[in-house]
Amino acid sequence: MSIRRHLLPYLVLVLMVAGCADQSAKFSSDRRIEELESASTDAANNLTTTLLEHFGTPNRLVSWSALPIDYGTVSGTVLSASGDQLRLSLETKPPAGLANVAVVFGENNPGPRLAVSYDSDSRMLTLAPGTKSDTLPPPGTRVRLIGHRLQQGRQSFMQHCMHCHGVAGDGFGPTARYIRNHKFNPMPRDFRRGLFKFTSTKDGIYASRDDLKRTVKLGLSGTYMPSFLLLSDAELDAVVEYVRFLAIRGETERRLLAHFQPLIDAKTPQDRQPLEQELNGAGFTEAFNDAVSLVAENWQAAEESDNVVLPTVARVPDGFESRKKGRDLFIGTKINCAKCHGPRGRGNGSFLNEIQENPETKKKYSEPGLFDNWENKVSPRDLTAGIYRGGRRPLDLFRRVTTGVKGTPMPGFAALKEEDRWHIVNYILSIPIAGVFPEKKHDHPDGDDHKADKPASAPTKSTKGSGSPSKDK
Amino acid sequence: MSRIFWCLFFTAWPILGIVVSVISPQMNWGFPDNRESATPLGERIDDLFYLILCIVTIAFIGTMVVLAYVLWKASKNEDEKGWFSHGSHNLEVIWTIVPAGILLFIALYQMDVWAIYRVRDYDLKQQNSPRLNNLVAEVIARQFEWRIRYPAPGTVFKSKKQIDDWLAKPQAGDLYTVNHLHVPLNKETLIYLKSGDVQHSFFVPEMRVKQDAIPGQNIDIWFTVNRAGDFDLTCAELCGWGHYKMRGRVTAIEDFSGFLQKLKAEQDFDGISKSAGEIAATGQTQEVTR
Numbered sequence: 150m151s152i153r154r155h156l157l158p159y160l161v162l163v164l165m166v167a168g169c170a171d172q173s174a175k176f177s178s179d180r181r182i183e184e185l186e187s188a189s190t191d192a193a194n195n196l197t198t199t200l201l202e203h204f205g206t207p208n209r210l211v212s213w214s215a216l217p218i219d220y221g222t223v224s225g226t227v228l229s230a231s232g233d234q235l236r237l238s239l240e241t242k243p244p245a246g247l248a249n250v251a252v253v254f255g256e257n258n259p260g261p262r263l264a265v266s267y268d269s270d271s272r273m274l275t276l277a278p279g280t281k282s283d284t285l286p287p288p289g290t291r292v293r294l295i296g297h298r299l300q301q302g303r304q305s306f307m308q309h310c311m312h313c314h315g316v317a318g319d320g321f322g323p324t325a326r327y328i329r330n331h332k333f334n335p336m337p338r339d340f341r342r343g344l345f346k347f348t349s350t351k352d353g354i355y356a357s358r359d360d361l362k363r364t365v366k367l368g369l370s371g372t373y374m375p376s377f378l379l380l381s382d383a384e385l386d387a388v389v390e391y392v393r394f395l396a397i398r399g400e401t402e403r404r405l406l407a408h409f410q411p412l413i414d415a416k417t418p419q420d421r422q423p424l425e426q427e428l429n430g431a432g433f434t435e436a437f438n439d440a441v442s443l444v445a446e447n448w449q450a451a452e453e454s455d456n457v458v459l460p461t462v463a464r465v466p467d468g469f470e471s472r473k474k475g476r477d478l479f480i481g482t483k484i485n486c487a488k489c490h491g492p493r494g495r496g497n498g499s500f501l502n503e504i505q506e507n508p509e510t511k512k513k514y515s516e517p518g519l520f521d522n523w524e525n526k527v528s529p530r531d532l533t534a535g536i537y538r539g540g541r542r543p544l545d546l547f548r549r550v551t552t553g554v555k556g557t558p559m560p561g562f563a564a565l566k567e568e569d570r571w572h573i574v575n576y577i578l579s580i581p582i583a584g585v586f587p588e589k590k591h592d593h594p595d596g597d598d599h600k601a602d603k604p605a606s607a608p609t610k611s612t613k614g615s616g617s618p619s620k621d622k
Numbered sequence: 623m624s625r626i627f628w629c630l631f632f633t634a635w636p637i638l639g640i641v642v643s644v645i646s647p648q649m650n651w652g653f654p655d656n657r658e659s660a661t662p663l664g665e666r667i668d669d670l671f672y673l674i675l676c677i678v679t680i681a682f683i684g685t686m687v688v689l690a691y692v693l694w695k696a697s698k699n700e701d702e703k704g705w706f707s708h709g710s711h712n713l714e715v716i717w718t719i720v721p722a723g724i725l726l727f728i729a730l731y732q733m734d735v736w737a738i739y740r741v742r743d744y745d746l747k748q749q750n751s752p753r754l755n756n757l758v759a760e761v762i763a764r765q766f767e768w769r770i771r772y773p774a775p776g777t778v779f780k781s782k783k784q785i786d787d788w789l790a791k792p793q794a795g796d797l798y799t800v801n802h803l804h805v806p807l808n809k810e811t812l813i814y815l816k817s818g819d820v821q822h823s824f825f826v827p828e829m830r831v832k833q834d835a836i837p838g839q840n841i842d843i844w845f846t847v848n849r850a851g852d853f854d855l856t857c858a859e860l861c862g863w864g865h866y867k868m869r870g871r872v873t874a875i876e877d878f879s880g881f882l883q884k885l886k887a888e889q890d891f892d893g894i895s896k897s898a899g900e901i902a903a904t905g906q907t908q909e910v911t912r
Contacts, residue, residue: 464892
């Protein structure tokens with residue numbers, strides 16, 4: 150009996166604690182914001198409130214026309230209005246469960262309202278209670294409901310991607326550490342640099358929507374990024390839009406931190422004082438506007454068809470001659486793929502034994518090897534495995550040779566003649582296949598390349614262990 | 623009074639259980655999407671399940687009737703003492719032999735189905751066995767996706783060794799997809815299952831196929847799909863935190879070689895050679911087959 154007498158108060162206590170917890174999610178901040186905070190609280194506050202104002206929180210996203218993001222807009226006209234309720238005529242069918250979207254009246258109305266819910270049967274939109282000065286528009290006013298796609302993207306992202314990529318897309322999700330512990334796996338992508346490795350776009354250009362969608366859809370084979378092939382097209386588009394949103398938010402944050410960097414670097418309060426005034430006032434607004442317009446421009450440029458890498462010359466027919474030329478380029482001194490990928494493409498080039506320099510900070514790394522822009526150690530692809538993260542189509546490999554892998558030491562060779570790039574592609578595709586390339590002594594055709602077309606016919610005689618079956622045992 | 627109450631109480635539960643079981647198909651209380659098998663073998667597996675269900679039902683009803691009778695009889699007569707059968711040799715022989723007989727019957731009766739399901743590579747060791755060319759694909763289960771590789775279209779396997787070589791190393795012309803496996807309709811199909819990391823299980827409920835993928839092993843799966851369409855493929859072995867992401871699809875199509883040709887055109891795409899309007903102006907393939 151005494152147990153029961155004691156248990157009840159504890160039970161009540163547990164429920165109360167659970168009920169009182171802060172349920173509101175936040176985008177985690179860049180770690181350097183803590184450093185900024187110790188240098189200047191005002192600056193850190195300024196930065197975080199600006200981000201909050203323009204990007205919101207995961208549960209209350211802010212849509213903003215300055216950014217090249219398709220937030221998902223449903224337009225229509227007001228039929229009648231009363232209280233906080235509007236009867237609407239919408240031009241397109243709204244998605245099910247339309248709620249918490251921004252409502253913009255007219256063309257350029259600065260103060261949007263928030264819609265709480267929409268009932269598609271009665272076509273009634275319920276607005277969140279507004280301030281007294283808010284007046285409802287007359288019937289016939291154009292109305293736009295903005296934000297459903299980003300919300301859907303957020304939902305799918307939280308379900309499928311957040312585990313690794315983190316709520317803010319910083320690559321520090323709860324399962325990311327299991328990936329970090331594994332030496333063969335790249336870390337989950339940190340979106341906040343706006344940098345994605347495998348793109349179809351030219352050097353220095355961001356990833357296009359198609360690129361991101363392809364990556365989400367097909368995954369990156371050989372890494373922990375799985376394929377989400379069976380998500381619906383709408384869902385994929387929404388996730389891509391949300392990834393772009395997170396990337397833009399993160400990059401804006403990074404650029405603002407760079408703006409405050411002198412303040413972080415300043416050592417004494419006397420040094421900080423003038424900097425604080427200079428960086429925090431009008432200078433901050435300017436820096437913010439610059440950052441946003443630059444980021445927006447970069448993402449917009451990625452969608453332009455001029456910036457897509459497309460060959461003008463068709464793939465050189467695959468064969469011994471072409472592969473040989475490709476191999477000569479691969480091991481030659483001019484572009485020297487072998488420097489990193491090794492003379493036989495095993496990913497063990499001599500360059501890995503040297504200590505490299507960080508191209509951004511110009512500092513030497515502490516250990517030999519290659520590092521990407523996220524300062525993770527990376528290894529050049531072992532081309533004998535036949536796994537191509539960015540896709541195995543000749544076009545994909547052509548793009549890798551042309552623009553490299555962004556954010557990594559793999560450079561692009563856009564200056565190389567297109568035919569030569571195709572030779573390299575042909576050679577790379579032949580590396581994993583046993584016996585098709587007479588690797589060692591005799592560099593004469595010998596008809597070996599024809600066997601490439603008939604994989605399962607009798608294997609090449611020169612390869613070890615594949616002689617006549619009777620010899621095998 | 624209370625003895626009769628308990629007697630009725632314990633009799634009511636099995637009756638309720640049987641009634642619910644009988645009416646549940648009409649009331650649609652089963653699992654959602656409980657569709658007919660898409661493979662002939664699956665129908666036989668279903669038959670086995672029903673056979674076992676019948677045996678279990680008979681045993682259950684028989685036991686419950688005896689139990690109810692014993693309870694009822696004892697509730698009438700307060701003075702009668704129980705009969706303790708402990709150590710009865712005859713009874714023990716009976717309840718050992720009867721279930722053993724039933725189990726032996728099930729074991730022998732299902733052997734054929736098991737052989738068709740699991741022991742199918744018996745003639746692969748022979749040179750030029752026609753069944754060598756039932757090989758459709760290799761499926762690699764990995765955290766958290768299914769990577770699929772088809773042999774180059776037109777490949778002819780002449781010996782088991784060639785298949786082993788193909789499984790061991792990528793070959794020229796191999797075609798690759800992910801998460802969506804295509805198989806020919808009405809044709810015996812051989813899939814080799816591998817694991818890229820931990821244990822997974824290749825489970826296609828509608829085809830009644832479930833096979834664990836074991837790291838380091840190439841496991842053969844045989845089936846013949848006789849209904850065109852899409853079937854869900856799931857992982858049936860808890861393989862990690864992202865287990866639920868291993869959602870795949872198996873599609874049975876009549877024109878399987880046509881599918882391979884389309885896949886080949888897509889995979890050989892070099893940004894210039896357009897294949898049958900599949901390629902948009904931007905150079906991104908539209909992935910018609912996926």
